Amino acid sequence: MDMVIHRRIESDIERRILSGEWRPGHRLPTESELMAEYGCARMTASKAMSGLAARGLVTRRRRAGTIVAHPPVHSAALAIPDIQSEVEGRGLAYAHRLLTRRIRDAEAEEAWLGVQLIQLETVHLADGAPFAHERRLISLAAAPEAESADFAAKPAGSWLLAHTPWTEAEHRISAVGADTVMARHLLLPPGSACLRLERRTWRDGQGVTWAFQTFPGDAYDLVARFQPTKA
Known part of the structure; x- marks a missing residue:
């Protein structure tokens, strides 16, 4: 009993x-x-x-x-803070512009997030200049409060860290050229070299969010510290 x-x-x-x-x-x-x-x-x-x-x-x-518990803001292998923390950590003024927001059904490749999603597009600013472009999906099954959240007032990444703890994350890092839409938002010539971070998070097996964050190539660096593997 x-x-x-x-x-x-x-x-x-x-x-x-x-x-x-x-x-x-x-x-x-x-x-x-x-x-x-x-x-x-x-x-x-x-x-x-x-x-x-x-x-x-x-x-x-x-x-x-x-x-x-407060959710962790880094993975064991590679620390990647949310963009607001990254900008403010550099001593710059952070701001963001929410470009689009809509609720829609998940497509086949997004099914791991659940049935209904919030789709967001955001530009992050550092001292008034474009710092990153973000496309993000949020699972309403994992974060039902997101439906009424004001993402124009608080960026989605920071909101999720405060409201929806995650237990597993996956990061993929790649070099990309800015397409015309990305170039316009980041004030870059089309084709400019950029760094893209793709991030997925889960909570006990339930998908929480899938984000694509694109940075101008000279605006972001990644630092990881390792120790030799012991035999």
Whole structure:
């Protein structure tokens, strides 16, 4: 019986976190409060919280209690912060322009994100100059609150980091030439050398977002630090 309750506690808390009801930093009920709510033993409540912590959904702190975990902003192999953080980290003023936004059904190659998607096109600015062009898809199954989010006020990448924790990410880096649309938005001659970052993220197997970020070739660099692999 306690095993069933332990799973129900985990499921209830996970649902509140992934739906955005409980956001990063939100303080969770104490074990005593969970015991009263679910009519379970302290060991059962503790096991549920430990399971959530092991999956990266919550952070347990002695005396401070348990809070919803803040999502990581980098991968173990290559750190790539969101664009707003990157611009501000250079000491420049960040701004963005939302060019298009629409809700549509997923196409075949996008099915890993779910049925309905938000499609966004954005230009990111650094000190008023174009810094990057972004095309992004967001899964409404993974991030239902995105449907009402004001992406003209807050860029999608920063919003997702704050509202939808992810557990897995994939980055693909390639050199591309700016097509006519890209060149117009980045104020470049068509065909100019650019760097493109393709990023996919998942939450426990559910696709969250698929973004294509294109930077002028001289505006972005990637730095990774490695250690030799031990035999």
